[in-house]
Amino acid sequence: MFTGIVEELGTVVALTESADAARLEVGADEVLTDARHGDSIAVNGCCLTVAALGTTAGGRRTWTADLMAETLERTTLGGLVPGAPVNLERALAAGGRLGGHVVQGHVDGVGTVLRREPGERWDVVEISLPADLARYVVAKGSIAVDGVSLTVVDAGDDRFTVSLIPETLARTTLGTRAVGEQVNLETDVLARHVERLLAAGVAR
Structure with a gap:
């Protein structure tokens, strides 16, 4: 992972x-x-x-x-x-620090950069969200965008926003992703497991 x-x-x-x-x-x-x-x-x-x-x-x-x-x-x-x-x-070595969140490297879908708002110290970026992934994305939850662990600021039915700090802007491709460009998305795997367990419980 x-x-x-x-x-x-x-x-x-x-x-x-x-x-x-x-x-x-x-x-x-x-x-x-x-x-x-x-x-x-x-x-x-x-x-x-x-x-x-x-x-x-x-x-x-x-x-x-x-x-x-x-x-x-x-x-x-x-x-x-x-x-x-x-x-x-x-891949994370055993005993290594989990600095971001648990990322599997299994891309769930592709989003498109819809909007960028440059700030004095950070950029706010809005990205489209495939309908089948929306239920796994919540405000203040985690999402990986092009492999970068980020915290969701706002989440809607078809889009979400994130704030990119100077370190992220300088050290990753997200610093130059323009409106209209596509990015890989991986939602929080824990949300998927919870959904499956709850569904199994209801089925019983």
Whole structure:
């Protein structure tokens, strides 16, 4: 699992598509200091498996992951282009600090940036919310946007707002996400478990 605390901004080197899959190569530094084949690294909030390690012609270290059809359909990763920055986070090590919230790296859906209000110290961002996810998003609850752990300010039936502090603006892709751009969303997994347990209790 992950915490939603982005470790670094990586750079897309290549996205090679095939009939029903794709292979993504990303340039990185921090997340590759101890990376091995089979490790999990989240890219914009989507958990991927390290399939290969390499180096670009310019000498930057890279890692490669395979994207199956489900990933391409449910996330924004299929639209990545070479040079695009991406949020990267290694899986949480046992005993590590849970600085954000419990993030699985399983993207629930895609939202669109509807509005940005720049402030003196932070930006308020409004993002569309797929109807089937609205019941899991509540004011002051947690949500992961492109893999970044955030606190919901306001929640509606089809949208929500978050406030981005200077650290988030400077260290993640959310600092430059423009109106109209899409982002990966992962709702709080605890809400999903509670819903399932309550439904089972009612069924009895």
